[in-house]
Amino acid sequence: MQQISKLGRRPPVLWPLLKRNSLRLVRPHLLAFPHCNSNLTSTAKSAHKGKPSPLEKPDIVTHEPMTELKKNLADNKAHLDAFKDMFVPPSASIADLPSLKRLPSSNILVGPNPVDFRIKQSLFVQASTRVADCPKDGLPEFAFVGRSNVGKSSLINALAQKKEFAETSKKPGKTQVINHYLVNKSWYLVDLPGYGFANVPTDVRSTWNTFTKGYFLRSDSLVCVLLLIDASIPPQSIDLDCADWLGQNKVPITVVFTKCDKTRKKIDGKKLEDNVREFLRLLRKSYDQMPPWIMTSTVTNHGKDSLLQHLHTLRNYWSE
Numbered sequence: 138m139q140q141i142s143k144l145g146r147r148p149p150v151l152w153p154l155l156k157r158n159s160l161r162l163v164r165p166h167l168l169a170f171p172h173c174n175s176n177l178t179s180t181a182k183s184a185h186k187g188k189p190s191p192l193e194k195p196d197i198v199t200h201e202p203m204t205e206l207k208k209n210l211a212d213n214k215a216h217l218d219a220f221k222d223m224f225v226p227p228s229a230s231i232a233d234l235p236s237l238k239r240l241p242s243s244n245i246l247v248g249p250n251p252v253d254f255r256i257k258q259s260l261f262v263q264a265s266t267r268v269a270d271c272p273k274d275g276l277p278e279f280a281f282v283g284r285s286n287v288g289k290s291s292l293i294n295a296l297a298q299k300k301e302f303a304e305t306s307k308k309p310g311k312t313q314v315i316n317h318y319l320v321n322k323s324w325y326l327v328d329l330p331g332y333g334f335a336n337v338p339t340d341v342r343s344t345w346n347t348f349t350k351g352y353f354l355r356s357d358s359l360v361c362v363l364l365l366i367d368a369s370i371p372p373q374s375i376d377l378d379c380a381d382w383l384g385q386n387k388v389p390i391t392v393v394f395t396k397c398d399k400t401r402k403k404i405d406g407k408k409l410e411d412n413v414r415e416f417l418r419l420l421r422k423s424y425d426q427m428p429p430w431i432m433t434s435t436v437t438n439h440g441k442d443s444l445l446q447h448l449h450t451l452r453n454y455w456s457e
């Protein structure tokens with residue numbers, strides 16, 4: 138069921154994750170879930186009965202067990218619908234569902250037990266100009282991709298709590314190589330060149346295509362691509378195309394909305410929440426199953442710990 142792509146051109150599921158050393162399909166328990174296309178807003182509302190969805194109130198913390206689900210789960214199968222656009226941790230079983238918690242301003246559910254997800258040590262390892270030169274030690278990698286200026290390097294700095302770790306700039310196109318940052322001596326954050334800045338010469342554009350896309354396809358240790366989307370502007374087709382390409386190539390993604398502090402800015406009468414909702418609606422058309430998504434800001438640090446917690450879940454699962 139999960140592998141059928143729509144209209145023969147849309148990507149199938151980006152999730153399940155690729156596990157280390159194998160291209161196995163996992164999460165068989167999710168086959169029990171209804172396959173549906175309804176948009177996230179209604180899902181979020183049903184999962185938070187009576188409470189505003191995180192999209193309506195992005196700063197409200199909804200980090201709590203879903204008690205109403207617990208109450209109803211046993212005798213009401215329809216209640217499983219509440220999970221249909223949520224990201225359930227890949228190792229969770231149906232029995233675990235009632236105890237899962239939803240990370241704020243996201244569709245990501247995590248286990249109830251506290252985990253130590255913090256970055257204690259980070260180190261710049263190398264800048265590679267060719268995919269063949271990237272580290273080959275087999276440690277899990279999370280790659281940051283998105284349009285130039287979306288905030289990839291800033292987010293890496295925020296996660297690592299180092300101001301000048303990855304170079305940032307107001308001018309698009311700052312990062313032009315593949316930068317590997319080793320975290321806690323056990324996994325990598327990977328900063329990639331951005332795509333899509335204006336006036337870019339065609340040869341630079343095709344370099345992005347072969348260089349960065351080559352990295353996605355050839356890295357055996359890539360756990361997940363963090364696709365960064367600027368929430369302060371309306372959905373851009375180049376971002377949706379990138380999501381489609383990653384999906385078609387079965388690269389798992391997590392959509393990370395950036396600049397979510399820009400709540401006052403309006404473009405074409407649209408606010409940040411409208412942009413996020415619309416992007417998710419368009420993304421949902423492409424994906425059989427909603428990829429995990431989360432809203433962040435490096436100005437307020439909103440979503441930082443939640444994102445680290447999510448990466449911790451994925452890393453553990455990948456390494457099992």
Ligand SMILES: Nc1nc2c(ncn2[C@@H]2O[C@H](COP(=O)(O)OP(=O)(O)OP(=O)(O)O)[C@@H](O)[C@H]2O)c(=O)[nH]1
Pocket residue numbers: 283284285286287288289290291292304305306307308309310311312313329330331332395396397398399433434435436
């Ligand atoms: N308001 C706000 N600005 C941000 C945020 N994140 C990044 N920025 C700003 O956006 C600009 C671009 O940030 P970078 O981190 O250099 O962007 P990048 O995606 O790495 O860009 P390239 O390396 O060119 O691909 C900088 O001026 C940052 O200060 C955020 O969460 N909120």
Ligand SMILES: [Mg+2]
Pocket residue numbers: 289290291304305311312328
């Ligand atoms: Mg950068």
